[in-house]
Amino acid sequence: MERAVLNVMSRIGMHRTLYEKNEEAVKQHLIGEIMSALGWDWNNPEEVRPEERTEDGRADYALLINGEIVAFLEAKNLSVNVIKRDEPLRQLARYCFSRGVRYGILTNGAKWVVVKAFAEGTSLRDRILFTVDLEEEPLERAIIKLSLLSKENIRKLERLATLLTAFEMTYKSLLNEGFEEEALLNYLRTRGQPSVVPAAKLSGVEVPKAVYVYEDGWKPLPLGDRSLKGALLAVLDYLEGRSSGEKREEVRKAKKLLSKMELPPEKVVILLREIEKDEGLRIGVEV
Structure with a gap:
């Protein structure tokens, strides 16, 4: 996974202008690299189905496990800030809602937004499970969050995202209470080891x-x-x-x-x- 992310960042660095204008290049060179590293057979229509029809248009990709669509993935070119802009996310949510698909993934190859498509009494922004920004975040953080989209983990996506958020909030709270970072990390490392x-x-x-x-x-x-x-x-x-x-x-x-x-x-x-x-x-x- 680390190698895939580094490859994507290298390509963006060398060919940013191409990816800012060419959505198809983003799909093939960037998104496909990441999703393949996450265990998806990117060229197998039984797992990744392009141009999936919905009542509101065609989703760029449907991700399937045992014939069931578990998520829609919508791609944009690199010039589209998918984290800040609402319309691409609303478009993705409509695709999901029309087909009863639980999760949506919106990405321009560098930025990723993962959303729970529907939940009563919540706004779309409330339902964002996590975001990833490969150009701004430390590599280790980005890899852990992206790993939630793996073929192995995607059925547990919401639960894992909730646990990860809770872990981060608890860690920050303990630091704010005066605990040393190294002491907290050692506490976690020594779990299950002898005293x-x-x-x-x-x-x-x-x-x-x-x-x-x-x-x-x-x-x-x-x-x-x-x-x-x-x-x-x-x-x-x-x-x-x-x-x-x-x-x-x-x-x-x-x-x-x-x-x-x-x-x-x-x-x-x-x-x-x-x-x-x-x-x-x-x-x-x-x-």
Whole structure:
């Protein structure tokens, strides 16, 4: 998906004048690239049907799953600001309403508007589920929102859009309450992971249930003795296993020596921190 978005942005940069005047080029070069990356077989009429007839005219594309139209997609050239202009959105809504199609997608290739076609007591603007602006938004945000239009997700579009909006509002509210951004991101990253105390925060009184090193997530190490010394020896076992030659022999000797010594917990904590620094490791203990 990232590659498709970057391709589209590159084409817009090189051929903006063409796309501002030629809607067909927008369809073929920009929209087709994005929708194909989202899992739609763009040239298969069983999934993407062009020029679909409605009582109010022809929708540029109907998106189908198992023969059912799940959304209409209307294309405009790049000069049309589909986010700000109302008439193209009203046109799309009429197409959807006339055929009982739940969702409408309006795009000029760079800007995307996704709308729920009908809901009693609401205005059309109220029913916009989300917008995407590839030229103004960070790539990561645009990709996540566009992913809601994938063939896999489109039946869940409204629910996912609501969850995404709620997530963003909650995140902003927590920042406004004074929480640090990095703390919030770490909170989300560590969901479902063990309660690990980093070596830098160990005090020496902990009784380990497990010891970990960080490799794209906390990786548990075999722990023999449930003590901080046992955690240290487990880390040395790990280092021995990933080393070779003289380095491996040095680790083996250090492990043999330390295993025979009486080590105060405070000394073990210092050694774990030194290993982190020297080896570029992150070590943690579950207590």
